[in-house]
Amino acid sequence: MNCNECHSPMTQLDPREITDPQPSRFIPRWRCDEKECSRQGEVVEDDGRGETAVSDFTAHINGDDERAAAWQIVFDSAAVPLRSPIPHLARLPGRGEELVYLLDIEALTAEQRGRLVTHIANKFNIPAEEVDADLDTHGCPILAEHVTVSIANPWRWL
Numbered sequence: 001m002n003c004n005e006c007h008s009p010m011t012q013l014d015p016r017e018i019t020d021p022q023p024s025r026f027i028p029r030w031r032c033d034e035k036e037c038s039r040q041g042e043v044v045e046d047d048g049r050g051e052t053a054v055s056d057f058t059a060h061i062n063g064d065d066e067r068a069a070a071w072q073i074v075f076d077s078a079a080v081p082l083r084s085p086i087p088h089l090a091r092l093p094g095r096g097e098e099l100v101y102l103l104d105i106e107a108l109t110a111e112q113r114g115r116l117v118t119h120i121a122n123k124f125n126i127p128a129e130e131v132d133a134d135l136d137t138h139g140c141p142i143l144a145e146h147v148t149v150s151i152a153n154p155w156r157w158l
């Protein structure tokens with residue numbers, strides 16, 4: 001299960017350490033141990049919906065990077081879901097060939113997607129409808145520079 005705040009994989013609490021007044025009503029509990037996360041140490045119950053809704057690969061932007069502020073506005077987070085943990089070379093307008101990851105568009109909420117379209121449209125001066133259509137056909141590259149990728153559910157990726 002991943003943290004709702006920072007999207008990092010959470011630590012599952014040992015059931016033996018959980019003192020529940022109703023032991024028959026066992027619910028797995030998870031805790032975010034990400035130092036930078038505002039919800040670090042908070043214990044959440046697994047409602048059984050988390051795992052499939054969250055992408056297995058997450059990109060974390062370095063706080064010193066100039067894009068960090070934009071990520072916070074667009075995604076309301078310093079972390080975004082990726083389609084793959086492997087970067088590839090892509091030709092970016094104004095930058096030449098750079099290593100990029102591909103954003104997992106399907107994992108975005110409608111609000112995040114809307115803000116992403118507005119952001120790209122303003123930044124590159126492209127009509128919003130065009131940006132929106134391009135997201136589905138070409139995806140959205142994430143410059144790999146200053147980005148760290150974490151992999152959730154690693155036992156699926158042996």
Ligand SMILES: [Zn+2]
Binds near residue numbers: 004032034037039040
């Ligand atoms: Zn967290």
